[in-house]
Amino acid sequence: MTESHHFRVLEFYSGIGGMHYAFDESGHQGKILRAFDINTTANEVYAHNHGKKHLAQRNIEAVPMEYYDEQQADVWLMSPPCQPYTRTGNKAGSKDARAKSFLYLMDILPKMTHPPNYILLENVKGFEESDSRDFLVEALMGAGYEFQELLITPLQLGIPNSRMRYYCLARKTDNKPDEDAILSDPMLALKVEKLDKYIEFKDVADERMQRYMIPDKTLIKYGALFDIVKESTRRSCCFTKGYYHYVESTGSILQMAHEKDVRYGTEAPNADEYNAKALALLRTLGLRYFTENEVARLMGFPVLEGKFSFPEKTSLKQRYRVLGNSINVKVVSHLIRYLLTSKTENISEKKAEKEAGKDPEVRSESS
Template identity: 40%
Template sequence: MERLRVLELYSGIGGMHYALTESSVDAEVVAAVDVNTTANEIYKHNFPNTLLLPKTIEGMTLNDFNKLDFNMILMSPPCQPFTRIGLQCDVSDPRTKSFLYILDILPRLNKLPRFILLENVKGFETSSARDALIKTLTDCKYSFQELMISPTCIGIPNSRLRYFLVAMAPPGSFSFQTTAEILNGYPEATSSDRTGSSQIPDGQCGGCSSETCDNGYIIYKMETARDLERKRSQDKEETVQRLKEFLEEEGQGMDLEPYLLPPKTLLRYALLLDIVTLNSRRSVCFTKGYGHYVEGTGSVLQSRADVELETVFKSIEGLSDEEKLKLLSQLKLRYFTPREIANLMGFPSHFTFPEGISIKQQYRVLGNSLNVHVVAKLINLMVT
């Protein structure tokens, strides 16, 4: 196959670019397009030789697209129009405008791109935007497959369930049998694949809420027997790596003290935290609000392995705030660092942030990104 010329739309911090590199497919990114100034600064820092167009996609003309002479599109359109927090405004959300513009441009290109890969949040699959995408691909005679994939199915201890679509222009076909159904996992997955039971729904903390939990007896920390059994089952899943494989080591120029949860957060949100340990084989989805908001934005790490979590939470009932804080502090609960989250999301060790990018900004752009390993495998399946 000739070398692929790739157009990276909504390029963010370069997750698609890193996935393309990891896939070992013979390809080059001819242009990356994004309007976010912080993400563009990070992208340029890590890919200084790639043409980066800091503009809106709607600001590119049909001629601009044709001049790039690309035969693959990698894109991750804004997810907010399809999330509960984003109010699920779908195609009426202004942030969907650029994606609809791409669908309008696609059939009018001088040459249809041979491959298209799209990533978005769970919820996109039931949207009108998705319906418009499928109609455009069908009208252009593309073969395509929709999938729901989380990193847990390739052994990464982080639940980040996402919608994916891979498409191929005629002639030719994929190396796997396509289906009109949305696959749960990769195309070669069997009915016994792990991609279902070992995942935690994105955007939910491990604690119980009135909307998501059963009415069972709360054992401790607002955890029901069902919650605890699910987490223990995940931690026994030996095909998933332990979290300690992705963590930074304290004492080698890395001070983890700034990442400890402050007293105010411990007292107010302790019962809502999803707490994991070094040996856990799970963590919930990290979102752009991690480190700033607590509930539903990602797991926190218990640094002290010699303190029993259940004992601490059963002991704080009825105590004063001062006494509660003394016990909770024994756990040494801390946030994952941006580097650790990048590790879980598959970014290589040479990926770095330029000076001047705050910790809050780092969490934000990582929460908006994708899992590199998951996409790399998809690119291989699509092109092979």
């Protein structure tokens, strides 16, 4: 029988608390020792839901290695800044100033007296091709970790949102899923929930909808670029920090008039006439942005349970930005459960073997 363990956790790049919620949902017992982030808005949201006690608004690289050693943390959870690796960013990798803190952690890891037994790292697809990933692998191998690297989308867990992310699971001692294949397979697609379960407001006449409706100027300029989904859809695009402010490649748009299927048709004789026709058609669809709570729910935050909310003073734009920088709680909770459960089982097995007079060899190698 697996022994229970009370894990000591350091949460790096804590944002709005995604890793905190993921650890809670993993079913493991533990304590968040410190949560590090320098984003004021994100820290306000974190404090609103988890309190200020463990928050540390400090540059990670400004904290001496001795401090991290003194914590004697079992687990490091981290989601470093993704801008150096994203396809819409500069792809400067480790040359980007925003990678400095991550490189610092990788530098001190092999030098620590009390390094963590487990590390979970999340980042955008693209990180696996960066030089930062090379630094990660070098640090893990140099410090005696075995590790697995994964590319996972929430669609594999039945969540109707595309958010392909790189994960590295490491413990002391390439699998890219095809999203289109998941949805084209009748049996697999049925396991993905429809979006209607995540929709907060369904009546276009609801006064609260006004701030989320797409303005006419945006409909005309970007209507052809929208990724439009309905309540019955089993997929939505990845929501980024630019959602609600920018249109292209920032997330899906919800069609409230789900029974309609409108096409532009043949182009009119002149641009003004064509634009007027297109606008009239688009208006009938009742197009709107997903609300911040709907996005949060798609990302696994416990909104309905009343365990996650935003401070009233957090602006709508800020809410979307911090969500876009966060993790999918549901996906990471499963990964934490897998990482820590398999390790504690191994610890129990080795303890039993040792008590039986065996001395199993302990090997550490990369996957």
